[in-house]
Structures are given as structure tokens and as C-alpha cells.
Amino acid sequence: MASRICDSVLVTGSNRGIGLELVRQLVDSPTPPVQIFAGCRDPNGQRSQVRNHANTIQKSLTYTTSPTSIAEASKLVETKLKGKGLNLIINNAGVNIPGSLAETGKQEMVDVYTTNVVGPMLIAKDFHPLLCKAAAQFPHQTSMSCSRSAIINVSTLLSSITTCPENFSVSPMYPYRVSKAALNMLTRCLSEDLKKDGILVMSLHPGWVQTEMGGPKAPLTTAESISGMMKVITSLTEKDTGTLLDWEGKNIPW
Numbered sequence: 001m002a003s004r005i006c007d008s009v010l011v012t013g014s015n016r017g018i019g020l021e022l023v024r025q026l027v028d029s030p031t032p033p034v035q036i037f038a039g040c041r042d043p044n045g046q047r048s049q050v051r052n053h054a055n056t057i058q059k060s061l062t063y064t065t066s067p068t069s070i071a072e073a074s075k076l077v078e079t080k081l082k083g084k085g086l087n088l089i090i091n092n093a094g095v096n097i098p099g100s101l102a103e104t105g106k107q108e109m110v111d112v113y114t115t116n117v118v119g120p121m122l123i124a125k126d127f128h129p130l131l132c133k134a135a136a137q138f139p140h141q142t143s144m145s146c147s148r149s150a151i152i153n154v155s156t157l158l159s160s161i162t163t164c165p166e167n168f169s170v171s172p173m174y175p176y177r178v179s180k181a182a183l184n185m186l187t188r189c190l191s192e193d194l195k196k197d198g199i200l201v202m203s204l205h206p207g208w209v210q211t212e213m214g215g216p217k218a219p220l221t222t223a224e225s226i227s228g229m230m231k232v233i234t235s236l237t238e239k240d241t242g243t244l245l246d247w248e249g250k251n252i253p254w
């Protein structure tokens with residue numbers, strides 16, 4: 001029988017797009033996690049598709065830009081875990097405002113940064129004790145994995161400073177690119193900081209995917225992207241902490 005990816009997982013931004021398909025594939029996996037926390041800011045909102053899967057998904061709410069509600073979500077998750085730790089957080093919720101230099105002002109920069117960087121940072125901070133508890137449940141294990149304890153930040157190829165000259169002109173996107181480069185630095189800082197706790201932290205690029213953000217011209221369906229991401233997630237070890245990989249497991253230069 002295939003081994004379980006982990007016992008418990010939190011996915012943010014799971015009401016649609018990549019987050020929804022992540023939850024769907026986790027639920028449908030041969031040995032699904034015992035507890036899947038599907039974070040959505042408005043599970044009953046018009047654009048929410050996650051409630052169609054409500055029978056199989058543990059209810060949890062996460063509004064990634066509100067510190068109060070992230071703290072509340074961590075308390076709710078803690079209660080539902082009944083003394084166990086949380087193995088895996090997938091910081092998927094994100095926003096893109098396509099913005100050239102002329103179109104981008106302070107508000108656009110701040111709004112996108114708040115969701116794409118401050119949200120994942122506060123989630124890492126508030127859920128850190130639960131991740132530590134999960135890592136400590138394997139007292140004789142020194143290796144890192146998503147089945148033990150991990151944070152995956154969903155990033156993008158467009159965050160790469162090295163490859164920017166190859167793709168800048170087709171997608172200028174100042175707020176988005178800058179915020180995701182900052183998210184990568186958050187990944188690097190957390191990966192160094194949390195090594196002592198046995199927590200793996202990495203950034204993962206899902207490919208260009210057909211979602212509201214990716215648009216209809218994207219080459220990948222959510223099903224294709226997420227089945228690749230699931231293979232990568234399952235295979236991660238300590239050599240991958242602090243890296244940026246794509247949905248096929250290929251390394252992307254910072």
C-alpha cells in the first residue's frame with residue numbers, strides 16, 4: 001500500500017484553483033491524510049467550490065491577511081488535532097495584480113506583499129508550535145520530510161531574479177514578482193531558523209496553470225500541475241530544505 005503523505009495538512013486558499021485541486025487530490029489519494037484543514041477566507045462565498053467536498057474535508061478557516069484569524073485558525077486546528085502536531089502547511093493563497101511600472105503604486109505593492117508575504121510569515125509564526133510538536137513525534141528521526149514536519153510556500157518562476165531577463169517583457173508584474181521574491185527569502189530564513197526543530201521549508205512553483213490567476217491559455221490543468229506537485233511533496237528530504245523547485249522537481253535558480 002502507498003505510504004501516507006502525512007497525517008495532517010493545512011492548505012490555504014483552498015476554495016478554488018490550485019488550492020482546491022490540492023485538497024481534492026489529497027482527499028482522493030490512496031492513503032489520505034487523517035486530517036485535512038482546508039483554509040478559505042469565505043467558504044460560503046460565491047466563488048467557493050470547496051463546500052462541494054465538505055463531507056470529506058475537515059472545516060477550518062484561515063484569512064491569511066488577518067493576524068487575529070490566523071491565530072484563531074491555529075487554535076481551532078490545535079483543538080481538532082487533540083494533542084498531536086500538524087505535519088504539513090501548504091501556503092498556497094496568493095494574489096497577482098498584473099502591473100507595469102506606470103500602473104503600480106504604493107497600494108498595489110503593499111496589498112500584494114501583505115497577502116503573498118505577510119500571510120505566510122504569520123502562518124509560520126502562529127503554527128510553529130504545532131509543527132514543532134509534529135517533528136517531535138518522531139524522536140529517533142533526524143531526517144526531514146513532509147510526513148514529519150514541513151512548510152511549503154507556493155511561489156513562481158517569475159520570482160527568480162536569475163531568469164527575470166528571459167521573461168520580464170511578457171509579464172512585467174512588479175507587485176507580484178517582488179512579493180514572490182520576498183516570499184523566497186522568507187523560505188530561506190525559515191529553512192535556516194527551523195532546521196533545529198526538524199522542520200523542512202521550501203518554495204514550490206506549480207507551473208503555469210489554468211486557474212483564475214493563470215488564465216485559460218496556461219498549458220497545464222490543475223490536475224496535471226497538482227499530480228506533479230504531489231510527487232515532489234512526497235519525495236522531499238532535508239537536501240531540499242531552503243530550495244525553489246518546480247512541479248516536476250527541477251531546481252529553479254534564485
Ligand code: NDP
Nearest residue numbers: 013015017018064092093094115156208209211212213214
Ligand atoms: P487563484 O486566483 O485561482 O486562487 C487564489 C486563492 O488564494 C483563492 O483561494 C483566494 O481566495 C486565495 N486568496 C487570495 N487572497 C487571499 C487572502 N488575502 N486571504 C486568504 N486567501 C486569499 O490562484 P491560483 O490557484 O492560480 O494560485 C494559487 C497559488 O499558486 C498562488 O500563490 C499563486 O501565486 C501561485 N501560482 C499560480 C500560477 C498559475 O499559473 N496559476 C503560477 C505560479 C504560481 P478567494 O477566492 O477568497 O479570493
